[in-house]
Amino acid sequence: MTDPTATAGSTRWGWLRGHRGMFVVFAAIHAGLVLNAIPLRVVFGAQPFSGPDYQTHFQHTHTLTRALAEGRLWVYDPMMLAGYPAGLFFDVDNKAHFLFCTVLHRLGLPLHVAFNLFTLASAIAMPISLWLAARLLGVSARAQAWSFGLGVLLWHFESLIRFFWGGGMISFATATHLCVLVLALFYRQLCGPPVRGGYAALLVLLPLALLTHVWSFAALAGPMIGLYLARARVLPLAAHARVWALAVVTVAVNSYWLVPALTHMELMAPSHKLGQATPDFALYDLLEVFVDPLTTGFVRQRTLVRTVAVLAAIGTLVAWRRAREPALRYAGGTLLWLFGLTYAGALLPLVPATEPYRFAAPMACWAAVLAGPWLADNLTRRTWSQVPASLRGLAVGLLILLAPRVYAQLATFVPGLDVSSMGFLKSAVQEEQFFPSMRLKPISDEFQEVAAWVAAQPDEGRFLVHYWALGEYLRWATDRPILGGFPDRRTTHEQSNLFHFLDSDERYNEGLERYLQTFNVAYILMSVPHIPAIERRLDLLEPRGIVGSSYRAYRVRKPAGWVARGSAQVRAGLGRIEVSAAEPAPGTEELVLRYHWLRELTCRSAVQNVDCRLEREPVEGDETGFIRVVGAPRLPAEFVLEQAR
Incomplete structure (x- = not known):
């Protein structure tokens, strides 16, 4: 006899089996991790996020919101770096974020809440972008679910991507998954069958990608131009017209910031300081060896998910080659393009200005899209049953050996995960954790104490601020004249910031007095590390004690005046x-x-x-x-x- 209740229950929940169940599980995990790392009480609290780069971008947003109210798209800001053009160069990675904030702010939302919501929206969209990209490539529903799941894991446990949005480089984190969606949609429209309304979607998404971050161009240009040239002979005239219209619209939409930037090139100061990976970093990443924070970011390397995605993507490409899959060349070429930008871009002309190691993030996302088919075909009971019994023990042993590395991915980024009782796993997670949790927080009380102190000082001159994130914060929080902020600002105006230069520069020694006079420095706020060459110059500086709990304040004995x-x-x-x-x-x-x-x-x-x-x-x-x-x-x-x- 059959139990009718059991049959009804089985029917009711049967839709959760297979790929649908995978989507539900991955979505639930994603929702829990997002709410844990981006608490809603912080998103809708009284302050913007406190991450270092969040201060830079909120300072841009705050300044340009005031400028836009006066009808200006960029503005001369005399209160930063002795006067510099805000919105001309340095915020080309903040345009879409700013527009997002502007729209929501004009609808009545507080500016800082709108600013925070952009991160929440990007976090939610990440796995959805990868799922849509997989769907556009025409892979199976189960493969799409695996790409969605890898998107969840990459966002939360891939060290570079987590470093981007955890520290405040949210625009490139957003561009990372947006570019993958653009690449897949462009392929679908040129290689078919085209999606209904696909070109209309591209007319929105491609300009948006460049508005989100200017270096989206580098990630997209090679694959898209290569595909167009490869298909040029077989495309109908209407398709050629649509592609060129797409290019024209993209440039036109971005022209409002692109034209002023190009007409002020004499003020630009290209930099090759950050993200300059060389081919050996591919091995370092594979082994999770932390070598240079200026290249890979100030966070312990956690690249297991990236490695799995790339290896599985290669497995898919091998299978597609055997099956003569039409998407093989484009998919493999795009992966190779992004890999080359990441690990060889620093050796090429012009590319170093993009900080090319950043392209490891879109490479990982594109690999996740391609990895889905291999994972769907091989991570099954049937595949396990086909493994010879003699090799199953070896496979289990390898998985056990991999356990510490898996746990390290989790423990590095999940706040409060206790390793005290995990014995042999402990050493795997307690090495060089610059950001143990990366749970987003509001502005610290200490920053606010420093701002109150700055606001209370006489208006005698500029405040030279050692810690760059504090400098950005003080600019928008106090409206006092600041020399500081992010030291690699890509404009000649950064030369007014003493801390733009290496501490071997003569400005720290014999030239210090001349520097203080030239830029009318009245106060200095020092942080860790100590710079004795400055702080021992008590002939020039008068100690004013500790501000907050860790910032050492000095008053210049003889401010030079304006x-x-x-x-x-x-x-x-x-x-x-x-x-x-x-x-x-x-x-x-x-x-x-x-x-x-x-x-x-x-x-x-x-x-x-x-x-x-x-x-x-x-x-x-x-x-x-x-x-x-x-x-x-x-x-x-x-x-x-x-x-x-």
């Missing part, structure tokens, strides 16, 4: 500098301000029949130079410097 030649009272704000009681340098009708020159700045006199113009004043050790105000015919007593529209 005027290098002549005299005046100066008040600066976003996009403008107001000058009153101006007196020219003796024997001239000129006054030199200790603010960076910019060709878009204009001088508007407040004195009738007296005009003024601006010229560039050369400054030793600073390519940008300062502002020289020249009276016509004499220097006006009051005038305003403004950024021309």
